[in-house]
Amino acid sequence: MGDSFKISAKELLITRNNIFVDYGIPELEKNGYVKSPFKTSWFGEYDSNIRGYSYELCKLTNHNHLHDITVNILKEHK
Secondary structure: OOOOOOOOHHHHHHHHHHHHHHHHHHHHHHOOOEEOOOOOOOEEEOOOOOOEEEEEEEEEOOOOOEEEEEEEEEOOOO
Protein backbone atom coordinates (compact mmCIF):
# COMPACT_ATOMS: atom_id res chain seq x y z
CA MET A 1 0.00 0.00 0.00
CA GLY A 2 2.93 2.33 0.37
CA ASP A 3 5.61 3.23 2.82
CA SER A 4 4.55 4.95 6.00
CA PHE A 5 6.63 7.65 7.57
CA LYS A 6 7.42 7.18 11.24
CA ILE A 7 8.67 9.93 13.52
CA SER A 8 9.45 9.59 17.20
CA ALA A 9 7.49 11.58 19.79
CA LYS A 10 10.66 13.53 20.58
CA GLU A 11 11.29 14.42 16.93
CA LEU A 12 7.66 15.49 16.50
CA LEU A 13 7.88 17.67 19.61
CA ILE A 14 11.06 19.36 18.38
CA THR A 15 9.56 19.92 14.93
CA ARG A 16 6.38 21.45 16.36
CA ASN A 17 8.48 23.70 18.59
CA ASN A 18 10.66 24.80 15.67
CA ILE A 19 7.56 25.71 13.65
CA PHE A 20 6.24 27.83 16.51
CA VAL A 21 9.60 29.54 17.08
CA ASP A 22 10.11 30.22 13.35
CA TYR A 23 6.57 31.34 12.49
CA GLY A 24 4.38 31.77 15.59
CA ILE A 25 6.63 33.99 17.69
CA PRO A 26 7.47 36.40 14.83
CA GLU A 27 3.75 36.82 14.08
CA LEU A 28 2.99 37.54 17.73
CA GLU A 29 5.86 40.05 17.82
CA LYS A 30 4.41 41.79 14.74
CA ASN A 31 1.25 42.24 16.82
CA GLY A 32 3.12 43.85 19.72
CA TYR A 33 3.77 40.84 21.95
CA VAL A 34 7.10 40.48 23.73
CA LYS A 35 8.67 37.84 25.92
CA SER A 36 7.05 38.14 29.33
CA PRO A 37 9.37 40.14 31.61
CA PHE A 38 8.30 38.41 34.81
CA LYS A 39 10.91 36.43 36.70
CA THR A 40 8.82 33.26 36.81
CA SER A 41 7.88 33.28 33.12
CA TRP A 42 8.89 30.43 30.81
CA PHE A 43 10.36 30.87 27.38
CA GLY A 44 11.59 27.62 25.86
CA GLU A 45 12.37 24.11 27.06
CA TYR A 46 11.11 23.45 30.55
CA ASP A 47 12.36 19.96 31.27
CA SER A 48 15.81 18.39 30.90
CA ASN A 49 14.13 15.30 29.41
CA ILE A 50 12.52 17.53 26.75
CA ARG A 51 8.95 16.80 27.77
CA GLY A 52 7.88 20.08 26.29
CA TYR A 53 8.27 23.77 25.71
CA SER A 54 6.41 26.69 27.20
CA TYR A 55 6.33 30.29 26.03
CA GLU A 56 4.81 33.27 27.80
CA LEU A 57 4.37 36.51 25.90
CA CYS A 58 2.48 39.68 26.75
CA LYS A 59 1.62 43.17 25.57
CA LEU A 60 0.18 46.28 27.14
CA THR A 61 -2.77 47.70 25.20
CA ASN A 62 -3.59 51.35 24.63
CA HIS A 63 -6.18 51.01 27.41
CA ASN A 64 -3.54 49.79 29.90
CA HIS A 65 -4.74 46.20 29.81
CA LEU A 66 -2.13 43.46 30.00
CA HIS A 67 -2.74 40.66 27.48
CA ASP A 68 -0.93 37.40 28.23
CA ILE A 69 -0.43 34.49 25.87
CA THR A 70 0.89 31.15 27.08
CA VAL A 71 1.76 28.45 24.56
CA ASN A 72 2.54 24.93 25.78
CA ILE A 73 3.97 22.44 23.32
CA LEU A 74 3.96 19.06 25.04
CA LYS A 75 5.28 15.69 23.96
CA GLU A 76 2.04 14.03 25.03
CA HIS A 77 -0.04 16.21 22.68
CA LYS A 78 -0.05 15.48 18.99
